[in-house]
Amino acid sequence: MLTDSQVAEFNRNGFLNGGRVLDDTGVQELRDELKRVLDTGPEGFPEDGPRPVLFHNMVRDREPERCVWQIVNIWEVSGAYQRLIHHPFIVGAISQLTEADELMVWHDQIQYKPAGYGGVTSWHQDAPLWPIIRPMTPVSAWVALDDATVENGCxxxxxxxxxWGNQIEFLRTQAHLKQTEDFGRIEGFTPPDGNGAEKVAPRPWPVMAGEVSFHHSLTWHGSPFNRSQQPRRAIAMHYMTGESRFVASGQHVMKAFVDLPDGAPMNQAGAHFPRVMKNGKPAALAG
Ligand SMILES: O=C(O)CCC(=O)C(=O)O
Structure with missing residues (x-):
């Protein structure tokens, strides 16, 4: 369980290091599984069997010489990642941070920045990029599979x-920030009055291998190039609460798996959105 002061820190900052949740063996198992999936490749999974929802170099179009492997829903092809989305400490902490007693997985995503040529994940907020679910309250758990440091693109x-509300249009104007040296130089925004933090003060957020970091879906975050000789592998697990509703007018890669009317509760969306907590109790792993 998180302590009261950790919950207060999350509420103040919008992010929190929850400490170590995997030992070395657990980290290595997830690295090995990631390697197996990468070796299988985007074309290697059967069309009609379990496969990741998305599997690509997400910066290929804008920066072909760089790479960020993004694999969405690796849990669908890996027992180890499926167990991770149910991790009791992580699920319990998400429940504390959202104050919800029902939780589903919205989706997961590997973000792997290879050594030497890892690309940028521009400054963004998550919730505005998820326009098929409302309200904008989800919280994510991000588990480092390598020490994520300033050098390798934490x-x-x-x-x-x-x-500060939905500021995604402003954040899109900051896409020129890519290098470690300038990533914190966000300019041109004045925080609204009376909302706690009065100035924009970005900071690097190192997370060691096996640790979990939590962030709110409106927290401004991103990560610069990895120019170091160390890989930066990580898995983000995005959780939604029982209050989440489907917004049929939005677009998102997960929409293909939702067969619901506008406004329906996302807890009815089915097997691609596994429930991990019900009535405050961990939900059993399917299968
Ligand atoms: O792994 C990264 O650098 C970015 C991850 C991210 O944007 C997220 O977990 O919401």
Missing amino acids: MWMTPGSHR
């Missing part, structure tokens, strides 16, 4: 920004 966070 995430950066902007304290208090989860209380």
Whole structure:
């Protein structure tokens, strides 16, 4: 369980390091599984069997010489990642941070920045990029599979920004920030009055292998190039609460798996959105 002061820190900043959740063996198992999936490749999974929802170099179009492997829903092809989305400490912490007693997985995603040529994940907020679910309250758990450091492109966070509303259009103007040296130089935004943090003060957010970091879906975050000789592998697990509703007008890669009317509760969306907690109790792993 998170302590009261950890929950208060999350509420103040919009992010929190929850400490170590995997030992070396657990980390290595997930690295090995990631390697197996990468070796299988995007074309290697059967069309009609379990496969990741998305599997690509997400920066290929804008920066072909760089790479960020993004694999969405690796849990669908890996027992080890499926167990991770149910990790009791992580699920319990998400429940504390969302104050919800029902939780589903919205989706997961590997973000792997290879050594030497890892690309940028521009400053963004998650919730505005997820327009098929409302309200904008999900919380994510991000588990490092390597020490994520300033050198190899750890995430950066902007304290208090989860209380500044939807600022995705402003953040899109900051896409020129790519290098470690300038990633924190966000310019041109004045936080709304009375919302806690009065200034934009981005900071690097190192997370060691096996640790979990939590962030609110409105927290400003991103990560610069990996120019170091160390890989930066990580898995983000995005959780939604029982109050989440489907917004049929939006677009998102997960929409293909939702067969619901507009406004329906996402807890009815089915097998691609596994429930991990019901009535405050961990939900059993399917299968
Ligand atoms: O892994 C990264 O650098 C970014 C991950 C991210 O944007 C997220 O977990 O929401």
